[in-house]
Amino acid sequence: MNQYRNDSVSVEEYFRIRENSDTLLEYIDGFVYMSPSPSTIHQRISRNLEMNFLNFLVAKPCELFHAPYDIELKIEKMEGTKVVIPDISIICDKSGFTDARYVGVPSLIVEILSPSNQSHDLITKLNLYMNYGVKEYWIVNPMLCAVTVYALNDENMYEQHDMQINTGEITSKLLNGFRVDLAYLFNN
Template sequence: MNLYRKAYISVDEYFKIRESSEELLEYIDGAVYMSPSPSTKHQRISSRLHIKFGNFLERKHCEVFHAPFDIELKNEEIEGTKIVIPDISVICNKDGFTDQRYVGVPELIVEILSPSNQSHDLITKLNLYMNYRVKEYWIVNPMLNTVTVYSLNKENMYEQHDIKTNVGIVSSKILEGFEIDLEYLLC
């Protein structure tokens, strides 16, 4: 949800707001968005995904990070500052790490929906991640027990790579060999 109704907030104002707030705040196109506190089911899903990605990526070039970890999306073709806090990020290009955040584009992002933020993750972030060319975007919907995996095609548009509801194995397109059982993930 957009937290501040001011027409435009500068990135400096955003950082001042962050310093005095305990909330998870994102910054997209001059607007500040607050992430809701995660539910128990959300936390279980996030933890299981983090462990599975972490085990899969062990001794590989990529790393997995879980919220709260700031990602400042950076693409030379796009102006402006966007700072998001994905539930899970897989990062392979280590050049963008700073002490406070990652500046660049993760290879894979996972967002776990909450009842109050569905449109933000399903519309705003899907388009944002596609425009910045995040290669793979997973949307986990705990209310519907569904996982949808989008991957970039040759035209840099998202196409649905995989979708499962309640049961089945969900796989990654870019992390060859990575898969997770929905019954394990969503129980």
């Protein structure tokens, strides 16, 4: 994930830039970040995971949204504007929907790593999502065929709920009973 510009911009300027660009751009603490275009393997993993989530969520109150869909993270105790475009968002609190984006905090977010965005997803976004209270954060690493699931604990800190590499099933703490077989997920 590269900075789009080296200078800080207002949120209004960010939305003007977005209107005139086909590039996926995120806004964190005044800086605009450019997301890489997803690779073929990224798209396949995203599709496989989405299908599992969608099947599980049938007749449940939560909704799945996939990139590109803007999430404007917002809670009372945090200042500033942060607009992210997670690979997958599961939203259970429907009060934040607008015509253009979701304003609030998704219940679960999935980011699929690519070689150029690893530190952004592993450090910047992990801390951002934890501080905003995203209950569960999944990091999918196609290079290692690994999935790590972080869940908020009682102190509102992320702790590792599950991690699998190459084989086995990955589970969700938030979505009780949800599981995905890694062989299926990484089947390309």
